[in-house]
Amino acid sequence: MTGVRHGRRTLAGxxxxxxxxxxxxxxxxxxxxxxxxxxxxxxxxxxxKNVVAYxxxxxxxxxxxxxxxxxxxxxxxxxxxxxxxxxxxxIDRIRTSTDLTDAVSDADVVxxxxxxxxxxxxxxxxxxxxxxxDHTILLTNSSSLRPSDFADATGHPGRFLALHFANxxxxxxxxxxxxxPNTDHAVFDRTVAFAEEINLDAIPIRKEIPGxxxxxxxxxxxxxxxxxxVAEAANPADIDRDWKIATGAPTGPFEVFDTVGFNVSxxxxxxxxxxTEAEKAFSDLLQERGIDKGKAGLGDGVGFYEYDAEGEIVxxxxxxxxx
Amino acid sequence: MTGVRHGRRTLAGxxxxxxxxxxxxxxxxxxxxxxxxxxxxxxxxxxxKNVVAYxxxxxxxxxxxxxxxxxxxxxxxxxxxxxxxxxxxxIDRIRTSTDLTDAVSDADVVxxxxxxxxxxxxxxxxxxxxxxxDHTILLTNSSSLRPSDFADATGHPGRFLALHFANxxxxxxxxxxxxxPNTDHAVFDRTVAFAEEINLDAIPIRKEIPGxxxxxxxxxxxxxxxxxxVAEAANPADIDRDWKIATGAPTGPFEVFDTVGFNVSxxxxxxxxxxTEAEKAFSDLLQERGIDKGKAGLGDGVGFYEYDAEGEIVxxxxxxxxx
Numbered sequence: 243m244t245g246v247r248h249g250r251r252t253l254a255g256x257x258x259x260x261x262x263x264x265x266x267x268x269x270x271x272x273x274x275x276x277x278x279x280x281x282x283x284x285x286x287x288x289x290x291k292n293v294v295a296y297x298x299x300x301x302x303x304x305x306x307x308x309x310x311x312x313x314x315x316x317x318x319x320x321x322x323x324x325x326x327x328x329x330x331x332x333i334d335r336i337r338t339s340t341d342l343t344d345a346v347s348d349a350d351v352v353x354x355x356x357x358x359x360x361x362x363x364x365x366x367x368x369x370x371x372x373x374x375x376d377h378t379i380l381l382t383n384s385s386s387l388r389p390s391d392f393a394d395a396t397g398h399p400g401r402f403l404a405l406h407f408a409n410x411x412x413x414x415x416x417x418x419x420x421x422x423p424n425t426d427h428a429v430f431d432r433t434v435a436f437a438e439e440i441n442l443d444a445i446p447i448r449k450e451i452p453g454x455x456x457x458x459x460x461x462x463x464x465x466x467x468x469x470x471x472v473a474e475a476a477n478p479a480d481i482d483r484d485w486k487i488a489t490g491a492p493t494g495p496f497e498v499f500d501t502v503g504f505n506v507s508x509x510x511x512x513x514x515x516x517x518t519e520a521e522k523a524f525s526d527l528l529q530e531r532g533i534d535k536g537k538a539g540l541g542d543g544v545g546f547y548e549y550d551a552e553g554e555i556v557x558x559x560x561x562x563x564x565x
Numbered sequence: 566m567t568g569v570r571h572g573r574r575t576l577a578g579x580x581x582x583x584x585x586x587x588x589x590x591x592x593x594x595x596x597x598x599x600x601x602x603x604x605x606x607x608x609x610x611x612x613x614k615n616v617v618a619y620x621x622x623x624x625x626x627x628x629x630x631x632x633x634x635x636x637x638x639x640x641x642x643x644x645x646x647x648x649x650x651x652x653x654x655x656i657d658r659i660r661t662s663t664d665l666t667d668a669v670s671d672a673d674v675v676x677x678x679x680x681x682x683x684x685x686x687x688x689x690x691x692x693x694x695x696x697x698x699d700h701t702i703l704l705t706n707s708s709s710l711r712p713s714d715f716a717d718a719t720g721h722p723g724r725f726l727a728l729h730f731a732n733x734x735x736x737x738x739x740x741x742x743x744x745x746p747n748t749d750h751a752v753f754d755r756t757v758a759f760a761e762e763i764n765l766d767a768i769p770i771r772k773e774i775p776g777x778x779x780x781x782x783x784x785x786x787x788x789x790x791x792x793x794x795v796a797e798a799a800n801p802a803d804i805d806r807d808w809k810i811a812t813g814a815p816t817g818p819f820e821v822f823d824t825v826g827f828n829v830s831x832x833x834x835x836x837x838x839x840x841t842e843a844e845k846a847f848s849d850l851l852q853e854r855g856i857d858k859g860k861a862g863l864g865d866g867v868g869f870y871e872y873d874a875e876g877e878i879v880x881x882x883x884x885x886x887x888x
Contacts, residue, residue: 408811416810445807448888451798455807458793459818462785470781475774484768484778487739488731489821491814495782498812565771 265377267436268292271349273342273366275302278383279355280309281411286353287332288317288412289440295338296345303338313412320413342366343373351436353405355383363387364395371397379429379436381405385457386513390422390450399424403433406454407442417442418454460498461510467495468524477565478546479558496562497555500545504528504538531561588700590759591615594672596665596689598625601706602678603632604734609676610655611640611735612763618661619668626661636735643736665689666696674759676728678706686710687718694720702752702759704728708780709836713745713773722747726756729777730765740765741777783821784833790818791847800888801869802881819885820878823868827851827861854884 270286271294272279280295283306287293297303310333317324339345346352352374356366363384370380380402382389393399403425406418417437421430430448437444451458470481482494499507511517511525532538532545539545540553546562547555593609594617595602603618606629610616620626633656640647662668669675675697679689686707693703703725705712716722726748729741740760744753753771760767774781793804805817822830834840834848855861855868862868863876869885870878 414811416807418807443806443810445799445803446888447799447803449796449798451793451796455793455799455804456811458798459786459789459804459808460812462789463782466782466785470774470778473772473774475772475781476768476770476778480768480770481778481782483766484739484741485782487766488737488779489783489814489816491812493812565769 265350265432267350267379267432267439269348269350270294270440271296271346271352272355273297273345273352273370274355274357275306275309275338276355276357278407278409278411280306281313281409282353282355282383282407283336284310284313284332285407285411285415285442286440287335288321288328291335291440293336294345294349295336296342297338297340300340303340306336306338316410317412320410342369346370346374346378349374349378351379351381353381353383355407358384358386360387360391363392367392367395367402368397371395374398379433381433383407385454386510388450388452389420390424393422393424400426401429403430404454405433405437408456411442415442416445416456418445418447418456420447420450420454422450464495464498464507465518465521467499469518469520471496471562471564472520472523472527474564477558477563479563496546499528500539500547500549502539503541504532504545508533537561588673588755590673590702590755590762592671592673593617593763594619594669594675595678596620596668596675596693597678597680598629598632598661599678599680601730601732601734603629604636604732605676605678605706605730606659607633607636607655608730608734608738608765609763610658611644611651614658614763616659617668617672618659619665620661620663623663626663629659629661639733640735643733665692669693669696669701670698672697672701674702674704676704676706678730681707681709683710683714686715690715690718690725691720694718697721702726702756704756706730708777709833711773711775712743713747716745716747723749724752726753727777728756728760731779734765738765739768739779741768741770741779743770743773743777745773787818787821787830788841788844790822792841792843794819794885794887795843795846795850797887800881800886802886819869822851823862823870823872825862826864827855827868831856860884 268291270291272283273296275283275295275297283293283295295306314329317329352370354366356362380396380398382404383406384404389404393402396402403422404420408414408416419434419437434444434446445455447455467481471478478496482496485491485494508525508528511521536542537544540549543549544559546559548557548559550556591614593614595606596619598606598618598620606616606618618629637652640652675693677689679685703719703721705727706729707727712727716725719725726745727743731737731739742757742760757767757769768778770778790804794801801819805819808814808817831848831851834844859865860867863872866872867882869882871880871882873879
């Protein structure tokens with residue numbers, strides 16, 4: 243990885259020599275306007291970028307005004323410099339499009355947040371790669387697919403990499419910037435700077451790691467908690483309490499299971515050919531006691547805990563208590 | 566584990582029927598007065614128990630007054646109800662002994678905190694088992710040894726179990742109460758109540774789990790962080806930052822490595838026959854860059870980070886930066 247420190251050099255040696263640290267990146271196109279995509283649109287617009295919000299049909303785009311008002315509530319409490327005027331001005335910087343070529347033709351940065359389906363990603367990126375200018379930086383928010391698995395589909399693997407957002411972007415504002423083996427170093431560095439420009443706390447990851455950093459840490463920790471539960475060591479609330487007191491963390495593993503939702507955990511385990519018997523047994527419990535009964539986490543108001551309307555824990559869910 | 570809920574029943578059916586939830590446990594003997602043992606002594610004494618502090622020779626016992634004054638500084642800031650008078654009264658409730666039979670002959674509870682050596686544990690518990698009254702609850706603070714491996718040495722496995730303290734007991738006041746397969750349910754429940762009596766937040770663990778709950782969660786999480794480092798994914802400080810922002814936790818994994826000290830991590834990995842190649846490679850780095858150079862964590866003032874005299878992070882240690 244030598245050379246990374248030299249990202250600020252001039253870029254005369256690059257094949258497409260228009261990308262550098264001093265290049266302005268004012269025009270951002272976000273592909274996909276679902277839960278996270280719409281948050282990314284607002285994150286960039288609130289930071290002053292001109293944003294095109296692309297989706298495959300008009301219906302999701304028509305929902306955006308409602309999403310802005312939902313987000314406005316959070317911005318009011320969570321964003322230190324929030325003012326209604328700044329938020330309205332951000333909305334004014336957003337335009338929508340259902341025409342992919344039109345959406346990306348003037349983009350400095352494209353951020354892809356379409357569903358996690360490899361065929362779909364390849365198809366979208368192939369079209370985008372043919373329509374973008376030579377200088378455009380190509381970013382995927384892909385969580386479970388490896389960026390390098392569809393890097394070639396872009397036609398520009400040197401300027402393709404991952405920028406991974408967390409849900410509730412304005413609050414959990416990590417931006418995991420992850421290179422593929424073919425990402426140009428200067429593009430990587432410019433993306434780190436871009437992430438900061440849109441008010442993310444950029445986390446540079448210079449080797450491609452499935453799960454980025456956060457999930458690479460979270461999943462073994464959650465699996466360990468699952469193992470303790472399957473071994474009937476203790477009640478979930480006691481395991482959480484131990485972790486929180488001993489480490490000072492605000493949440494224990496079973497609270498995290500509730501926050502991410504049981505579906506996500508079950509899908510990760512089912513997609514993992516190396517899952518242990520304990521992990522599979524735990525997934526079966528998540529399915530039977532949670533998903534099948536509509537008690538699959540915070541989104542349902544019930545998971546390992548019961549929640550009130552504000553999402554605060556009321557008490558442990560007795561279904562999961564062993565003792 | 567049926568029957569646990571019936572711990573409050575009368576205990577006429579027990580072979581030694583003097584242990585119950587209503588029994589007063591006023592006399593506590595702590596075996597071993599090292600770093601943690603001395604903290605346990607004060608924790609019990611400050612809570613109003615009469616405490617005998619036993620050690621094998623006079624020298625460690627002579628150090629106790631200095632240890633109390635060291636602890637007093639922490640109590641002043643960390644313990645909400647601290648007063649000099651209460652602390653002095655606690656000291657007055659402590660007597661010392663180098664005679665094991667004398668030390669335990671009037672004990673309601675014995676808490677063993679001797680070094681983690683199986684032969685030593687067996688020897689001590691065998692002597693204690695012969696000297697204690699019929700009603701005494703026998704507790705080990707053993708961290709890495711399995712309590713059931715020396716339960717029989719006590720001669721009273723039904724009233725033997727683990728009570729596991731964390732370092733800086735007054736602040737990180739978890740008390741992991743862990744049964745062996747032979748621990749009587751009523752003794753378990755009485756120990757949970759005793760832990761609360763000495764101002765611990767009791768964590769009941771009803772199956773014997775190597776590493777209790779906390780280390781069962783910590784070690785996979787730390788190993789995952791080690792794996793990311795060995796894979797050269799990112800700098801330690803970036804991995805920590807990602808975890809902290811995304812989860813709201815006050816410390817990331819590399820800060821925890823520093824807090825526990827590199828020796829502990831290396832010993833755990835070397836003692837684990839199933840350690841992965843990445844875990845072994847990481848241990849070798851901890852040895853070479855840390856232990857061999859006197860930079861093995863917070864105790865040395867340098868580990869993955871450099872610390873000031875107050876133990877606050879000054880900056881990442883450049884020795885560990887990859888990028």
